[in-house]
Amino acid sequence: MSFFSxxxxxxxxxxxxxxxxxxxxxxxxSNLSDLFTGRKQIDAELLEExxxxxxxxxxxxxTTDTVLDALRKHIGFGDIDSPLSLLTALRDLLRQRxxxxxxxxxxxxxxxxxxxxxxxxxxxxxxxxxARHYQQxxxxxxxxxxxxxxxxxxxQLQTWGARNKVPVxxxxxxxxxxxxxxxxxxxxxxxxxEILLADTAGRLHxxxxxxxxxxxxxxxxxxxxPQAPQETWLVxxxxxxxxxxxxxRQFHQAIGLTGLVITKLDGTAKGxxxxxxxEELNLPVCYIGVGEGIDDLKPFNADDFVDALLASDE
Amino acid sequence: xxxxxxxxxxxxLRSVGGSGRLTAENIEQAVRDVRKALLEADVALxxxxxxxxxVKERALGAEVMKSLSPGQAFIKIVNDELIAIMxxxxxxxxLKAQAPVVxxxxxxxxxxxxxxxxxxxxxxxxxxxxxxxxxSCDIYRPAAIEQLAILAESIEVQFFPSSSxxxxxxxxxxxxxxxxxxxxxxxxxxxxxxxxxxxEMMQEIRLVHQAAQPVETLFVIDSMVGQDxxxxxxxxxxxxxxxxxxxxxxxxxxxGGVALSVRYITGKxxxxxxxGEKIDALELFHPERLASRxxxxxxxxxxxxxxxxxxxxxxxxxxxxxxxxxxGFDLEDLREQLASMQKLGGINxxxxxxxGMANMQQAVSQQMGDDHNRKMIAIINSMTxxxxxxxxxxxxxxxxxxxxxxGAQIQEVNRLLKQHKQMSKVMKKFSKGGMQNMLRTMQxxxxxxxxx
Numbered sequence: 071m072s073f074f075s076x077x078x079x080x081x082x083x084x085x086x087x088x089x090x091x092x093x094x095x096x097x098x099x100s101n102l103s104d105l106f107t108g109r110k111q112i113d114a115e116l117l118e119e120x121x122x123x124x125x126x127x128x129x130x131x132x133t134t135d136t137v138l139d140a141l142r143k144h145i146g147f148g149d150i151d152s153p154l155s156l157l158t159a160l161r162d163l164l165r166q167r168x169x170x171x172x173x174x175x176x177x178x179x180x181x182x183x184x185x186x187x188x189x190x191x192x193x194x195x196x197x198x199x200x201a202r203h204y205q206q207x208x209x210x211x212x213x214x215x216x217x218x219x220x221x222x223x224x225x226q227l228q229t230w231g232a233r234n235k236v237p238v239x240x241x242x243x244x245x246x247x248x249x250x251x252x253x254x255x256x257x258x259x260x261x262x263x264e265i266l267l268a269d270t271a272g273r274l275h276x277x278x279x280x281x282x283x284x285x286x287x288x289x290x291x292x293x294x295x296p297q298a299p300q301e302t303w304l305v306x307x308x309x310x311x312x313x314x315x316x317x318x319r320q321f322h323q324a325i326g327l328t329g330l331v332i333t334k335l336d337g338t339a340k341g342x343x344x345x346x347x348x349e350e351l352n353l354p355v356c357y358i359g360v361g362e363g364i365d366d367l368k369p370f371n372a373d374d375f376v377d378a379l380l381a382s383d384e
Numbered sequence: 385x386x387x388x389x390x391x392x393x394x395x396x397l398r399s400v401g402g403s404g405r406l407t408a409e410n411i412e413q414a415v416r417d418v419r420k421a422l423l424e425a426d427v428a429l430x431x432x433x434x435x436x437x438x439v440k441e442r443a444l445g446a447e448v449m450k451s452l453s454p455g456q457a458f459i460k461i462v463n464d465e466l467i468a469i470m471x472x473x474x475x476x477x478x479l480k481a482q483a484p485v486v487x488x489x490x491x492x493x494x495x496x497x498x499x500x501x502x503x504x505x506x507x508x509x510x511x512x513x514x515x516x517x518x519x520s521c522d523i524y525r526p527a528a529i530e531q532l533a534i535l536a537e538s539i540e541v542q543f544f545p546s547s548s549x550x551x552x553x554x555x556x557x558x559x560x561x562x563x564x565x566x567x568x569x570x571x572x573x574x575x576x577x578x579x580x581x582x583x584e585m586m587q588e589i590r591l592v593h594q595a596a597q598p599v600e601t602l603f604v605i606d607s608m609v610g611q612d613x614x615x616x617x618x619x620x621x622x623x624x625x626x627x628x629x630x631x632x633x634x635x636x637x638x639x640g641g642v643a644l645s646v647r648y649i650t651g652k653x654x655x656x657x658x659x660g661e662k663i664d665a666l667e668l669f670h671p672e673r674l675a676s677r678x679x680x681x682x683x684x685x686x687x688x689x690x691x692x693x694x695x696x697x698x699x700x701x702x703x704x705x706x707x708x709x710x711x712g713f714d715l716e717d718l719r720e721q722l723a724s725m726q727k728l729g730g731i732n733x734x735x736x737x738x739x740g741m742a743n744m745q746q747a748v749s750q751q752m753g754d755d756h757n758r759k760m761i762a763i764i765n766s767m768t769x770x771x772x773x774x775x776x777x778x779x780x781x782x783x784x785x786x787x788x789x790x791g792a793q794i795q796e797v798n799r800l801l802k803q804h805k806q807m808s809k810v811m812k813k814f815s816k817g818g819m820q821n822m823l824r825t826m827q828x829x830x831x832x833x834x835x836x
Contacts, residue, residue, distance in 0.1 A: 122429055128610040131423045189633060190494025190606065195525075219661075221538075222531035229526030243534075274636040277661075307494060311426030311610020313638035334493065337579045339612035362493070362524065 112145060112156055120160070127379055128311050129342035133349065137163055161376055167345050168372040171329060171356040174265075174301070180212070180258035182266040182291065182298040184251070185331075186284060186321055187305035189272030192333035194223060196305050196359055197267045198230030199367035203357075205234060209264040214254030215240035216247045216287070219271040227269055233364060247271065248287040255294050268299065275320035284325050303356060305331045308341035318347045327351070333359035336366070340379050406443045406458060414458050415440060427641035428614040431648045439465050469644060470671035475628065475653040477508075481599045484517070484563035484571040488556075488596055490589050490624060491604035492616060493577030496632035496658055498528065500604050501574045502535035503658060503666035504630075509541055510664070514569040519544035519559035521552035521592055522576035532574055539663055542568060552576070552588055553595040560596060573598070580619030593624055602655065604630045605646060608638040613645040621650040631669070632658035713808040715772040719764045722757055759792060763800050766790040775801055 117138065124134040140163055144150045150159050174181060183200070185193050194217065201211045213231050215238055217223035224240045231238035239254035251268045258266040270287065273280035291298040304321050306314050321327055332341045335358050347353055355370040415436055422432045443461050479485050487504065489497045501518055508514040518536050522528035529546055536543035544559040556573055563571040573596055578585035593601060603626045605616065620626065629646055634657040643654055659665040764772060766789030771778050778786070778801065787794045 125423060125429050126611045128612070131420055188608070188636070189499075190496055192494055198526075220531070221534035222527040225527035225530050226525070274633060276635070276637050307606070307608075309492065309606070309610065309612045309616070310608045311638070311641070312424055313426070313608040313636065314610075316637055317608075334579070337492070337581055337612065338615040339610070343610070 112150070112153060116153065116156075117142070120156075124342065127340035127342035128314075130312055130315070130346045133342075133345045157380065161380055164345070164376045164379070165372055167348060168375065169348070169354050170372050171354045171370055176209070176264060178295075178297070178300075179262060179264045180255065180266045181264060181300045182255055182258070182268065182295070183301040183303060184268045184270065184287065184291075184299040184325075185303050185305060186270050186325070186327075187272060188274050188307075188317055189220075191272065191305045191307045191310075192331075192359055193217070193272065193305045194226050194230065194269055195362065196331050196333060196357070196367065197227065197269050198233065199359065199364060200267055200357070201230065201234040201236050202364050203367055204265050204267075205236065210262070211236045211265045211267060212254060212258045212261070212263040213238040214251045214266060214268040216251045216254075216269045217271040218243055218245045218247050218250060223269070223271070247283060248290040251287055252290045252294065255291055255298060259294065275317045275324075281320065281324040284321075288325050301328045301356075302326060303329045303331050304353075305333060306341075306343075308332050308335045308339040308358075309337065310343065312343065314343040315346050315350065318351055318353060322351050322353070327353055329354050329356040331355070331357045331359065332370075336360040341375075342379065406446050408440075408444060411440070411443055411458060418462055422641060422644075425639035425641035426608075426610045426613075426645075428611050428645040428649075430614060431645045434648070435465065435469070435644070466644065467672050470647050471653055472671055474668040474670055475655055476668075477655065478599050478627065479508075479512070479514070479570065483567065483569050484560065485569065485600075486560060486563075486596050486598040487570060487572045487600040487602060488575065488593060488598040489573070489602045489604050489630070490575050490620060491577060492579065492606075493525075495577065495604045495606050496630075497577065497604045498522070498531055498535070498574050500602075500630050500632060500656070500658055500666070501532065501572050502539060502663055504656070505536070505541045505570075505572055506539045506663050507656075507666050508570050509539065515542070515567075516570045516572065517542040517544055517559070517563045517566065517568045518572045518574065519555060519562075520546055520574040521555045522574055523548040523550060523552060523555075524576045528574075528576070535663070542566060544571075553591040556592050556596040580616045580623075586619065586623045590623055600627045601625060602628050602630050603646070603650070603652070604632060605642060607631050607634045607640045607642055607657075608636060609642045613642045614649060617646045617649040621652070626650055626652045628653050628655040630654075630656045630658060634658060635660045635665070713804075715764050715767065715775055715804055716769075718804050718807065719761055719772070722761050722764075725757060726761075759790070759796065760800055760803075762790040763787075763792050763797055775804060 120141075121134060121138055124137065125131065129137075137160070141150065141156065141159060144159055145156070150156050185197055185200075187193050197213060201213060204211050211234070213227055213236060215224040215227045217227070218241065221243070224243060228238050228240060237257075239250065239257055241250050241253075247270060251270075254268060255266055257263075268287075270284065271280070273284070275281065288299065288302075302325055304318060304327050306317065310317070318327065318330070330344065330347065330353055332344065332355055335341060341358075344355055355375075358368050358370055358375075360366045360368060418439065419432055419436060422435070423429070427435070439462055442465060443458060446457070446461065477487070489501055489504075491497050498520070505516045505518050509516050518532055518541060520529045520532040522532075523546075529548060533543050533545070544555075544562050546555040546559070550558075552575065559571060559573065573592070575589055575592060576585070578589065580586065601624050603617070603620050603624075605613070609616065629643075629650070629652055631640065631643055631646075631654055634640060646652075647654060654669040654671075657667045657669050659667050763786060766786045767778070771782065771786075778797075783794050783797050786792075787797050790797075
């Protein structure tokens with residue numbers, strides 16, 4: 071197995087996210103800055119162009135309308151009088167709608183993190199990267215191969231375990247997912263592990279039997295620890311459009327989410343749907359995935375995210 | 385969604401009244417609503433702009449058909465235009481080339497390529513009786529090759545073993561050699577997921593394509609993708625001579641506007657839909673159905689048409705008049721309504737055509753399925769005309785007789801009577817009776833969030 075065959079060089083500066091995102095979004099973002107720098111005054115054309123940009127970022131029509139209405143109001147009051155102040159106000163408005171994640175409060179070990187999401191959103195890869203991240207922060211980590219459905223999902227997680235040199239609790243394919251994760255939590259308790267990362271099979275939020283299965287996982291864990299899982303994170307693919315809100319709603323309703331991880335932000339997708347999810351469900355984004363390498367995971371930073379979305383280069 | 389869309393359009397277009405023509409002014413609001421609907425369905429904005437320009441051109445000056453209201457006429461144009469873009473027929477795979485016919489799939493990470501390869505292999509094996517081999521050129525994702533091996537074993541097709549130390553283009557060539565030696569009909573090549581802006585990886589898939597010379601190069605994309613579909617589709621279309629598209633995870637509740645975006649940008653037909661976790665859950669693509677789904681309207685137009693041809697207008701009117709005159713909805717009428725439902729293909733068929741009802745279909749058919757329907761008719765048939773007109777007279781011994789006559793349990797007779805009572809209450813609320821009006825009212829009654 072060529073573990074590091076596709077790992078990309080990663081800079082460790084705090085701005086690497088912004089740089090990474092900027093680079094990949096050069097075309098779109100340079101257009102946006104052109105939009106502002108080339109203009110002396112605010113006109114209908116500028117606002118329409120702005121609307122287009124926000125919609126193209128998958129912000130959704132409702133959020134876009136709300137933001138633009140707020141901007142128009144300010145323009146009416148006269149507090150926004152130039153394209154530059156419009157850009158600043160827009161950034162502030164967007165920034166206000168997001169929040170930075172709180173660091174994990176590891177009061178009790180193990181801290182169990184249940185990772186859920188639809189098929190192909192990047193759960194297993196995210197867990198592999200999270201394991202590295204928490205190890206680097208000095209925590210002991212255990213992985214639970216809870217995806218017992220998809221062919222070779224267990225092997226995939228075991229590979230990540232080997233890369234990170236962390237133990238993986240697994241049973242065969244077709245085993246009961248709840249039982250595997252229960253075993254893993256028990257094992258984590260016995261070994262004094264600090265963080266348990268539990269993988270689950272991808273499931274569409276419309277499949278009620280599979281959503282029931284997730285509820286069972288949660289129910290079973292509380293038998294060992296009434297507070298477990300301490301975190302339940304939904305992994306969302308950044309290329310997902312308006313359906314992401316529906317996914318968040320359904321998973322939240324079924325098992326109560328505590329946060330989001332947005333993956334595949336290294337492409338041209340912007341993940342603007344997180345505004346609507348924050349607004350409706352008050353779910354913070356904890357991490358973002360920016361590549362397939364083991365280090366391509368960053369804690370979410372709202373300022374960087376909004377800047378990367380708007381990317382003004384002033 | 386569709387309800388709102390129609391309602392708004394209808395109210396806007398009501399002012400057109402007698403003129404019966406769509407004009408630039410009276411469709412403006414409707415156009416804005418369509419734009420919004422398409423945005424909510426995740427159709428990419430540049431595609432929407434081009435699409436709307438086309439709709440406007442066709443709608444302006446169009447005569448409104450007698451059978452449809454101006455609002456409906458406008459929707460029909462939108463619907464027709466959607467189908468025009470997507471093509472009106474499903475397009476099969478090109479398999480007539482010299483064996484082994486090579487099929488290559490490509491797409492982003494997590495789009496569902498490996499699962500689609502297995503489903504496609506299963507489809508070709510079962511329905512087209514082809515001998516199939518699959519091979520994986522994914523040397524990056526851990527256990528990707530193993531995943532395909534396991535799937536191949538489960539559907540009993542041949543698997544070409546590759547190693548993550550090999551070069552993808554070389555794997556492709558070697559797999560073709562192996563396929564030739566074993567004289568299989570079709571070889572399907574899986575590839576690694578790649579970001580469309582990753583130049584190195586896009587070059588790699590080009591080399592795989594060169595080495596494999598596939599007859600079909602299928603672009604696999606997740607039906608939940610949003611605005612980014614434009615960038616993704618454009619990049620893959622530029623890198624590879626695509627021959628078709630597989631849209632995956634269609635069994636979710638995304639409206640699938642990406643289908644329109646991809647089709648518009650690449651011009652390539654959507655050939656298959658991935659519809660579920662099971663290995664045989666792959667369906668041929670029907671453009672009209674997806675057009676309706678994007679609009680969130682089910683096959684409503686066809687239901688309206690069917691209702692018009694199959695339902696007896698006279699009987700509906702009689703019932704309407706009767707209810708208007710204040711006479712109750714009796715069991716005779718209930719039987720009539722049940723029979724109408726049967727004529728339209730039963731409750732299952734109706735539900736499947738109503739927007740947003742697909743998910744409810746299963747639940748409903750258990751409670752009030754077509755068997756149930758038939759049984760209710762049998763029970764009513766076992767009553768005397770007097771009992772049907774005045775259900776109050778049905779006492780214990782009459783119930784026993786009716787149950788015996790229809791082969792039902794007394795409890796079932798009771799349930800029917802209770803249901804009738806509830807229905808007659810509801811019926812009073814409809815100013816006009818009849819199946820058609822009921823359907824129309826139901827459209828307005830669907831709870832929000834039940835759309836696709």
